Amino acid sequence: MKASQRAASIAPSVTFAIEARVRELREQGLDVIGLGVGQPDFAGPPQAAEAVIAGLAESEGRVGYTAASGTLELREAAAAHVSRVSGCTYSAQDLIVTNGAKEALALALAAAGDPGDTLLLPSVNWLSYAAMAQAYDLKPHDVPVNAENHFKLRAAALDAAAAQTGARLLLLNSPNNPTGAVFSEAELLDIAAVCVARDITVISDEIYWPFVFDGRFVSIASLPGMAERTFVVNGLSKSHAMTGWRVGFLAGHGPALKAAASLKSHLSSNASVAAQWAAQGALASGPEHTANIASAFARRRDLALELLAEIPGLQVDPPQGAFYVFPRVDALYGGEIQGSVAFCQRLLEEQRLAAVPGAAFGENRCIRLSIAVDDATLEQGLARLAAFATALSEARV
Template sequence: MKISERLMRAKPSATLAVNAKAQELRAQGKEIVSLAVGEPDFQTPQHVCDAMKKAVDEGFTRYTPVPGIPELRTAVAGYYKRFYDVTAKAENTIISNGGKHSLYNLFMALIDPGDEVLIPAPYWVSYPPMVELAEGKPVIVPTTAESGFLAQVKDLEAACTPRTKVLVLNTPSNPTGGHYPQDHLTEIAEWARKKGIFIISDEVYDRLVYKPATYSTLSNFWEKYPEDVAIVGALSKSFCMTGWRVGTSLAHPDLVKAMIKIQGQSTSNVNSMTQKAAVAAFEGPWDLIDKMTVAFQRRRDLAYDIISSWPGVICPKPDGAFYLFPVLNTFFDEETPDSASMCTKILEEAGIALVPGSAFGDDRCIRFSYALDDEVLKTSLEKVGKVLMKK
């Protein structure tokens, strides 16, 4: 049996691979703490769970329209009105099986074979493989720790060619936590529009922003130029619904129709009961967000102080999400020459699971998630520090 060349070129998710290795060590009886998986440690709000239970009890268990039930699509449009004063209609939205699925649908709908897609690095692990599965060409645009790992127009301009079709932006960022101020986002969007480059703005972490930084979005740009940008969102991070798989897209109606065609021939509708729960999430209350941002900002500061104390480390202080992405190559040596081998060493010697920066396009770095209890986080980082400083 011959597997397609398209699939053979795709790499498995590094974050899931790290988690699998950690599970293997746990099965051997070893105590493992994971700072690898991007998953909040808070419970899904009770009113969301109650909405799911009610849907089951009322027999709402059948197929729904492919793009989602009308009340959920309307609720997504209402989200952008509530938080960003952007006016959208239900026809501008589609519900998919998580933010990852939303992104995949967009790449499949927008990219022709050979089209180039600009992806600032560090990037979320799945962007390049998704582009390749759509038969496009990922063009990686490096950024610097000194800039907070934020892409600059001049760097995008240098990477642009006549084949450039799409630009992917992510704010706040996974893996860096870097967050684009609104004026920076708008500057890039204006440049891309003049170049005829479509923007996919991944805003899955949009509500997890820490003061004094302020929220930013390209949904306001979409309102002016709906043919030039699409916004991806999800309930996984902001509502602790990682296992529920609810992703959203805000896009031009024609693009939504194209995504419906793709989704209709692949997964069809999102789980019907989950859609009812998602309506409850979008309609509020949203007090969990305030609780989480306070906790995550405190944990960020705790983790940042510890990591920054390690000699030779460069670690931008992130304004969002729940990750730190320090440059740790000063600790590389002959036995651990890269981020992957360093993560293996830390996992085996300290029992701490991390994700190598190579998975995100920067092999000098390692991603640390601080989405866990303060004391466990502190103890875990101290263990990592001892491994790094070991002679």
């Protein structure tokens, strides 16, 4: 069967492809260290599983549809949660429970953009945004960001890109995957002023909100003039270590949120009832579980920075948040390794260490390493990277 041009033009997610190769190598009995995938190495809060067990017992096997946007009870709890995190006020009717943050992003793009509209993206960004935009016939347009400024979008660059393209849609992600950058309030105020002046709608991906090592998390939605023009995307995958449950939230106001809810009712109906029970349990469990994960990640970031500092040829910009490091490795390129894809392929085949090429995020000089693994794995992984870098440096002399 022939694929549509639109579908055929979208390559599969690189991180999932790397994970598949890691699985293959492990099935061959090889000892592979995975610093590729962005998944907390913690169990979810026990209250999540308990709520599912209780829900199953109470339902006596009758697990039917819920409202497409999620049960009222969960939407109330989730709206209170997203309000607390973002500093904006959302009620149950301002929020949709989705299948992970990915579905929230897809719905926001579909609800806010018409075919042919331009979506502004920082030129270094998470690999699924552009693919999702293409799936809805939006045109992704990169706004240049650079390493010297921690790859953060600058208001002046946004203004210039909006003027050039006429775009009315922007996607922001802070804390950022892959760069670890976190916008300060002052930086967001400058961006917000451009958005208000140019009538830009923002989709704000806040999935890494608890993981801020320097400074504090600020949502652009909380700034003057922004609540009405921002879709907030959040969820439990990262904050509660619940990736497999697939629970995301889309919050916003006005007709665009209603349109997203209507779309969801046709495209996928409600998030799985079991996942909704789990989410209800997780949200009722309080902040301690998330705080424990955040402090482990902060400690591991320091450990990773200490170990990376000793590796020849690497240049590391300390991440301010999320759970990745994004070192520059281009000083080690040469011979058959002319970019981050070949670098990561050789790293995996020779040292059995999985990392994600920066090229997948628009920055070919870097690789992304996840620090969401236990200390021993992180230490072993970075020792393998050190061995690889040393071998490459020696081969150059």
